[in-house]
Amino acid sequence: MRLRSLLFVPGDRPERFDKAIGSGADAIIIDLEDSVTIANKEKARANALELLSRRSSDLPILIRINPINSGASHLDLAAIAEVKPFAIVLPKAKGAKSVETLFARLQESGGARTPILPIATETPAAIFQLGSYIQVQKLICGLTWGAEDLPAAMGAATSREEDGSYTAPYEVARSLTLFAAHAASVQAIETVYPNFRDLGGLKKYAERGRRDGFTGMMAIHPAQIAPINQAFTPDAAAIAWAERVLEAFQANPEAGAIQLDGKMLDAPHLKLAAEIIASIRDS
Numbered sequence: 001m002r003l004r005s006l007l008f009v010p011g012d013r014p015e016r017f018d019k020a021i022g023s024g025a026d027a028i029i030i031d032l033e034d035s036v037t038i039a040n041k042e043k044a045r046a047n048a049l050e051l052l053s054r055r056s057s058d059l060p061i062l063i064r065i066n067p068i069n070s071g072a073s074h075l076d077l078a079a080i081a082e083v084k085p086f087a088i089v090l091p092k093a094k095g096a097k098s099v100e101t102l103f104a105r106l107q108e109s110g111g112a113r114t115p116i117l118p119i120a121t122e123t124p125a126a127i128f129q130l131g132s133y134i135q136v137q138k139l140i141c142g143l144t145w146g147a148e149d150l151p152a153a154m155g156a157a158t159s160r161e162e163d164g165s166y167t168a169p170y171e172v173a174r175s176l177t178l179f180a181a182h183a184a185s186v187q188a189i190e191t192v193y194p195n196f197r198d199l200g201g202l203k204k205y206a207e208r209g210r211r212d213g214f215t216g217m218m219a220i221h222p223a224q225i226a227p228i229n230q231a232f233t234p235d236a237a238a239i240a241w242a243e244r245v246l247e248a249f250q251a252n253p254e255a256g257a258i259q260l261d262g263k264m265l266d267a268p269h270l271k272l273a274a275e276i277i278a279s280i281r282d283s
Helices: 014-021 038-054 071-079 096-109 130-136 149-154 168-183 199-212 222-231 236-251 267-282
Strands: 005-010 027-031 061-064 087-090 116-118 142-144 187-190 216-219 258-260 263-265
Touching: 005 014, 005 222, 014 027, 014 038, 027 038, 038 061, 038 071, 071 096, 087 096, 096 116, 096 130, 130 168, 142 168, 149 168, 168 187, 187 199, 199 222, 216 222, 236 258, 236 267
Parallel strands: 005 027, 005 216, 027 061, 061 087, 087 116, 116 142, 142 187, 187 216
Antiparallel strands: 258 263
16 A cells, blocks of 8 residues: 555544544554653553554554664553554664564564564664665565654754755765665655644645655644645646556557657656556555
C-alpha cells in the first residue's frame, strides 16, 4: 500500500484519535515517544491498545515506540503484543542492526510479521548506516528521516535557513535517506513540516518532496493532510502524459527510444510513466 500522508497523534490524547481517523490521512501514527511525557507513557500504551482492539476500518494504524535501546520500548511492545498494528515506527534507528533487533523482539512477542518504518537520521552515527537498510528491505515498509533530533544531538542552533530551507548538513541527511529508501525499494517518506498554520509553505514543501522522489510525507495536524495528499497524487496532466508514454511504447515494442511531442523518450521515461500510473492504483 502506497502511503501519501501519515498523521502523528499523541498516544495520551485519545480524544484526537477519531478526528485523525477521519482526517483523510492514508495512515495514522499513534506516538508513544516524543510527544508523550514519561508520566503518561503507560496511559498512552493503554490508549493505543484500545484503539487497535476496537478499530472498525481498514485505515493503517502505525505505532511509534520508544527507542529500541530504552526500557520503555520493551513496555511498548508488550502492551500491543495481542494486536497487530500496520507497522512499527522505529525512532533513533541506526541502520540494519536496529531493525534486526526490533524484528527479533517482535518475534518474541508474536508480532514477527509486523513491518518496520525506521526514522533513519536522528543521531549522527545513524547517517553512516543509511546504506545498510538494503540488507533488511524485506523487514521494512519504508524509510523516513527527521530534522529536529539530529541538530539537537549535535548542538546545532537549527536545521533550517531563514526561508525554511535546510542548511547544508541536514540537506545531506534528507538526500541520503531518499537514496537509501529507493536503493532498498521501499517507500521514501518525507519528514514533517512543523509550522502547521503555514499551509502555503507546506504545499511548496510537499511538492518539492514529490518532485525529488519522496512517495509520501508525515504530518502533525489534520489541516496538513489535504495539501499533502494533493501534492503526492499525480494531477490530470501527469496522468495524461504517463498514459501517452505507455501507449507510445506499447505501439513500438521493439523501440528502445521513441519521439513524443518533439522529445526523445527512453527507458527512464517509461519507468516514470509506469510509476505514475501505479501510484494511482495503489492510493
